[in-house]
Amino acid sequence: MNILDDRKAAILKAIVRDYVSEGEPVGSKRLTDSMKLGVSSATVRADMAALEDAGFIAQPHTSAGRVPTDLGYRYFVDALGQTEEPTAEQRAAIEALLLGAGDLEDLLRRTSSVLSRLTRFAALVVAPRLDRSRLRHVELVHLGPHSVLAVLIADTGRVDKRMLDLDKPVSETDVHRARHVVNEAVSGLGLRHAADVVAGVAAGAPEELEGLLDAVAGTITRGVTDAGAGDQVFLGGTVNIVAGGYFERLEQVKQVYETIEEQVVVLKMLRDTLESGDPAVKIGTELPLVELAACSVVAATYETGGGSGGSLGVLGPTRMDYPRTLAAVQAVASSLERALGELVG
Amino acid sequence: MNILDDRKAAILKAIVRDYVSEGEPVGSKRLTDSMKLGVSSATVRADMAALEDAGFIAQPHTSAGRVPTDLGYRYFVDALGQTEEPTAEQRAAIEALLLGAGDLEDLLRRTSSVLSRLTRFAALVVAPRLDRSRLRHVELVHLGPHSVLAVLIADTGRVDKRMLDLDKPVSETDVHRARHVVNEAVSGLGLRHAADVVAGVAAGAPEELEGLLDAVAGTITRGVTDAGAGDQVFLGGTVNIVAGGYFERLEQVKQVYETIEEQVVVLKMLRDTLESGDPAVKIGTELPLVELAACSVVAATYETGGGSGGSLGVLGPTRMDYPRTLAAVQAVASSLERALGELVG
DNA sequence: TGTTGGCACTCTGGTCGGATGACTGCTAGC
DNA sequence: GCTAGCAGTCATCCGACCAGAGTGCCAACA
Numbered sequence: 058m059n060i061l062d063d064r065k066a067a068i069l070k071a072i073v074r075d076y077v078s079e080g081e082p083v084g085s086k087r088l089t090d091s092m093k094l095g096v097s098s099a100t101v102r103a104d105m106a107a108l109e110d111a112g113f114i115a116q117p118h119t120s121a122g123r124v125p126t127d128l129g130y131r132y133f134v135d136a137l138g139q140t141e142e143p144t145a146e147q148r149a150a151i152e153a154l155l156l157g158a159g160d161l162e163d164l165l166r167r168t169s170s171v172l173s174r175l176t177r178f179a180a181l182v183v184a185p186r187l188d189r190s191r192l193r194h195v196e197l198v199h200l201g202p203h204s205v206l207a208v209l210i211a212d213t214g215r216v217d218k219r220m221l222d223l224d225k226p227v228s229e230t231d232v233h234r235a236r237h238v239v240n241e242a243v244s245g246l247g248l249r250h251a252a253d254v255v256a257g258v259a260a261g262a263p264e265e266l267e268g269l270l271d272a273v274a275g276t277i278t279r280g281v282t283d284a285g286a287g288d289q290v291f292l293g294g295t296v297n298i299v300a301g302g303y304f305e306r307l308e309q310v311k312q313v314y315e316t317i318e319e320q321v322v323v324l325k326m327l328r329d330t331l332e333s334g335d336p337a338v339k340i341g342t343e344l345p346l347v348e349l350a351a352c353s354v355v356a357a358t359y360e361t362g363g364g365s366g367g368s369l370g371v372l373g374p375t376r377m378d379y380p381r382t383l384a385a386v387q388a389v390a391s392s393l394e395r396a397l398g399e400l401v402g
Numbered sequence: 403m404n405i406l407d408d409r410k411a412a413i414l415k416a417i418v419r420d421y422v423s424e425g426e427p428v429g430s431k432r433l434t435d436s437m438k439l440g441v442s443s444a445t446v447r448a449d450m451a452a453l454e455d456a457g458f459i460a461q462p463h464t465s466a467g468r469v470p471t472d473l474g475y476r477y478f479v480d481a482l483g484q485t486e487e488p489t490a491e492q493r494a495a496i497e498a499l500l501l502g503a504g505d506l507e508d509l510l511r512r513t514s515s516v517l518s519r520l521t522r523f524a525a526l527v528v529a530p531r532l533d534r535s536r537l538r539h540v541e542l543v544h545l546g547p548h549s550v551l552a553v554l555i556a557d558t559g560r561v562d563k564r565m566l567d568l569d570k571p572v573s574e575t576d577v578h579r580a581r582h583v584v585n586e587a588v589s590g591l592g593l594r595h596a597a598d599v600v601a602g603v604a605a606g607a608p609e610e611l612e613g614l615l616d617a618v619a620g621t622i623t624r625g626v627t628d629a630g631a632g633d634q635v636f637l638g639g640t641v642n643i644v645a646g647g648y649f650e651r652l653e654q655v656k657q658v659y660e661t662i663e664e665q666v667v668v669l670k671m672l673r674d675t676l677e678s679g680d681p682a683v684k685i686g687t688e689l690p691l692v693e694l695a696a697c698s699v700v701a702a703t704y705e706t707g708g709g710s711g712g713s714l715g716v717l718g719p720t721r722m723d724y725p726r727t728l729a730a731v732q733a734v735a736s737s738l739e740r741a742l743g744e745l746v747g
Numbered sequence: 748t749g750t751t752g753g754c755a756c757t758c759t760g761g762t763c764g765g766a767t768g769a770c771t772g773c774t775a776g777c
Numbered sequence: 778g779c780t781a782g783c784a785g786t787c788a789t790c791c792g793a794c795c796a797g798a799g800t801g802c803c804a805a806c807a
Contacts, residue, residue: 084799097751102800120758120799160551160565196541198555204745206505206559210543214551216563220505220745296659299644299652307647314641400549400565429770442780447771465770465787 073133082122127341143388151392161214173294178373180293185367197236202226221272252277303374312348357390418478427467472686488733496737506559518639523718525638530712542581547571566617597622648719702735
């Protein structure tokens with residue numbers, strides 16, 4: 058990827074750094090002042106013209122300095138060596154998260170809060186995937202003849218509940234019996250396996266339980282296959298989208314908000330992003346959604362003891378401090394792994 | 403409260419209506435044109451001066467028209483007769499909510515979505531209070547020797563989970579036994595009663611179960627007493643705070659966001675608001691939080707079959723269409739009651 | 748060939764003054 | 778108690794103007 062000679066690369070990096078910290082298009086003079094390249098501003102100008110031709114930077118208008126394009130940020134990110142270490146301040150903030158988290162949900166909520174405060178961007182935290190967890194217990198609650206609530210409890214502490222679709226009314230005792238049968242069968246199994254097992258049990262069960270057991274099998278299957286249907290997303294610090302002052306047009310801000318209010322979209326975004334690595338960065342138009350063309354996503358995964366994992370990330374403007382954000386996201390991900398270990402152990 | 407003569411009252415109402423719909427300070431000329439009072443603008447001016455003296459309206463600057471104060475809105479709201487009927491469009495939107503809600507959480511999430519779309523304000527929906535629900539089942543899950551997860555399932559379909567505080571490690575079989583004992587004792591009881599019963603059972607239980615049962619009693623008690631600790635709030639349409647364009651200063655918007663990201667605050671706000679009636683309106687400085695001095699809250703309660711209830715409302719600018727908002731909030735509340743009935747029945 | 752200094756040009760952003768228009772408060776008269 | 782008219786105030790809009798920042802290009806130089 059080294060299509061740029063050393064000086065051009067240095068200039069591009071300097072432009073990115075300057076623009077990220079100052080927020081204003083950066084010109085050749087400004088650049089020669091702050092860098093010690095030993096060349097004049099005219100030379101830098103020539104290089105900048107070349108960088109613009111190559112698509113790494115752009116000019117908002119004729120007499121303005123240059124601004125990095127998505128491609129420019131991409132080059133910058135790819136050229137990063139190892140990511141920064143989190144600062145002491147960051148560490149302290151994250152440690153505060155470790156203490157006092159009650160349950161899994163609480164922990165994930167805190168995580169999204171810490172992540173957003175650390176980065177000053179909107180934070181996205183996705184709960185550990187259910188389909189790779191093991192079932193601890195399945196509770197069936199008879200709310201009415203046509204409504205039975207299934208509560209799936211995973212070894213990660215995650216609790217998932219959903220109503221069963223029932224054709225025929227069921228009695229409270231049948232629900233009790235089904236509950237017993239199901240728990241005998243599935244305890245400790247992974248979700249994929251559990252669904253099959255329950256389906257098998259249903260086939261051989263007394264008639265009055267069959268429909269109920271089928272519904273349970275169905276609901277477990279849905280937990281595995283439905284992309285995002287059962288996944289929980291914890292959003293934090295969405296204020297930052299507007300408070301940061303990165304966007305000029307209100308319309309943009311509105312679009313971003315509307316987009317991330319959709320869980321499914323957020324999940325897909327994180328999943329897409331993480332396909333390219335871990336941690337991963339998607340910049341502007343690299344994101345699958347045109348509404349987010351002015352945004353970047355920095356994401357990472359975290360693992361739980363049981364082998365199931367989740368993901369987390371932040372959504373901010375393309376004009377973000379990528380090294381710092383990467384460091385923060387990674388630090389939070391690893392702290393979350395530790396906290397999860399403590400919570401369950 | 404009728405300190406205003408008929409004409410002054412009519413003028414005040416006209417000012418409120420005009421300002422709400424147009425968003426600009428309204429002057430005497432404009433008013434005489436749109437109203438048919440049979441008096442001249444000079445007369446209206448005199449009345450407006452009186453209204454300003456009385457504190458109902460104010461002038462942003464000398465040569466501008468008048469804007470209602472919080473007190474002015476208050477008069478307007480108090481003087482409203484019965485609230486409007488929801489429009490056909492509103493009804494249709496709400497009906498869409500009734501269909502296809504999976505479980506309680508899903509239903510409440512949809513409710514907040516519908517409410518915000520209907521009113522174009524931020525919507526707040528609080529889950530049915532646990533302390534007035536009846537317990538259907540208590541599940542104890544042994545995640546590790548020091549961590550046991552308690553899952554409380556109420557007859558409303560609400561599921562509440564929390565980690566138990568344990569002094570001593572417990573074995574998986576003890577958890578099983580405790581689970582059995584607890585469910586024998588509490589099924590069908592209200593939460594207040596259940597806590598006492600479990601505490602009683604704990605006192606007479608074998609030593610190895612006592613700590614565990616005490617912890618369960620404690621966690622149930624917390625469900626009753628902790629203001630908001632176990633209460634869930636579903637926020638929806640928070641975009642509208644910024645998208646509406648009601649606030650000039652970005653700082654204000656930021657404050658509002660930060661305030662409502664705190665569950666506890668939202669809960670307290672709704673509770674305070676509903677102390678003054680149902681449905682209830684709190685305008686600007688009537689709200690307990692200075693940060694929300696530019697906002698109003700319109701709230702109502704909803705009841706579930708079992709006698710426990712929750713509350714919902716919207717948060718918008720003081721410059722809101724109160725009749726329309728009141729109608730929408732009430733319509734959503736009653737639709738939610740129906741939907742809850744269907745979900746559980 | 749790459750680098751440099753210089754120059755003309757362009758475009759934005761801020762400031763200033765004047766014209767405009769929407770109000771109000773006041774007063775004299777009906 | 779109501780009205781018409783008048784003088785005064787203030788925000789807003791608009792065009793003009795200027796300073797500043799930055800560019801592209803060109804000729805000269807190593």
